[in-house]
Amino acid sequence: xxxxxxxxxxxxxxxxxxxxxxxxxxxxxxxxxxxxxxxxxxxxxxxxxxxxxxxxxxxxxxxxxxxxxxxxxxxxxxxxxxxxxxxxxxxxxxxxxxxxxxxxxxxxxxxxxxxxxxxxxxxxxxxxxxxxxxxxxxxxxxxxxxxxxxxxxxxxxxxxxxxxxxx
Numbered sequence: 001x002x003x004x005x006x007x008x009x010x011x012x013x014x015x016x017x018x019x020x021x022x023x024x025x026x027x028x029x030x031x032x033x034x035x036x037x038x039x040x041x042x043x044x045x046x047x048x049x050x051x052x053x054x055x056x057x058x059x060x061x062x063x064x065x066x067x068x069x070x071x072x073x074x075x076x077x078x079x080x081x082x083x084x085x086x087x088x089x090x091x092x093x094x095x096x097x098x099x100x101x102x103x104x105x106x107x108x109x110x111x112x113x114x115x116x117x118x119x120x121x122x123x124x125x126x127x128x129x130x131x132x133x134x135x136x137x138x139x140x141x142x143x144x145x146x147x148x149x150x151x152x153x154x155x156x157x158x159x160x161x162x163x164x165x166x167x
Contacts, residue, residue: 002036003027009043012095014109022114022153029148030121037124038090039117047094062101062160063116064092065123091120115160118145135161 005020027033042050047060054064067089093116095109102112122138122145129135142159150157 004036004038004040006038007041007095008046009041009095011043012099012109014095014113018110019113022149023117025149025152026114026118026121026145029145029152030118030125032088032121032125034086035088036086037088037121039120040090040092041095042092044094044096047092047097050092060094060097062094062098063120063123065120066090066092067124067126088121089124091117091124093117093120111155111157112160114149114157115142115146118142118149119160 003020003023005016005023007016023039024033027037044060047064048058050064051061052058054066068087069089093113098112098116099109102109105112119142122141127134127138127141129138139159139161142161146157146159
């Protein structure tokens with residue numbers, strides 16, 4: 001199914017073609033390649049507005065996910081019964097925010113983006129991290145995905161929480 005990958009920011013240059021390939025590998029691992037998904041790269045200003053509008057937090061963040069289906073339990077990708085069921089949702093990434101985090105943690109943007117997308121895709125599938133139990137469950141799933149991703153691309157990747165120390 002369709003992957004829409006757009007960069008609406010011009011502050012940070014990065015290899016969009018390589019990023020698309022990474023996303024396609026992640027979609028295959030997560031068994032969501034049959035679902036339409038959007039990954040939109042934006043700047044801190046737009047991320048701050050989205051975060052304020054949807055989460056009532058007036059500051060930018062690294063990733064926001066907007067699932068097509070709300071309120072579902074963490075699970076495998078949904079089965080598609082109708083053409084309208086093919087949309088998983090959209091993930092918005094603040095590339096300047098992520099880049100700044102990379103500088104602080106001494107990692108590269110290209111090594112961090114797969115972890116951030118994995119985190120966003122897990123949210124689209126119903127995972128969350130508002131409680132410690134939810135965090136543990138989501139972190140375990142992200143680790144599983146990124147371990148497989150590491151094997152397929154031949155480089156080691158860690159979860160977003162492992163890179164940033166946040167959760």
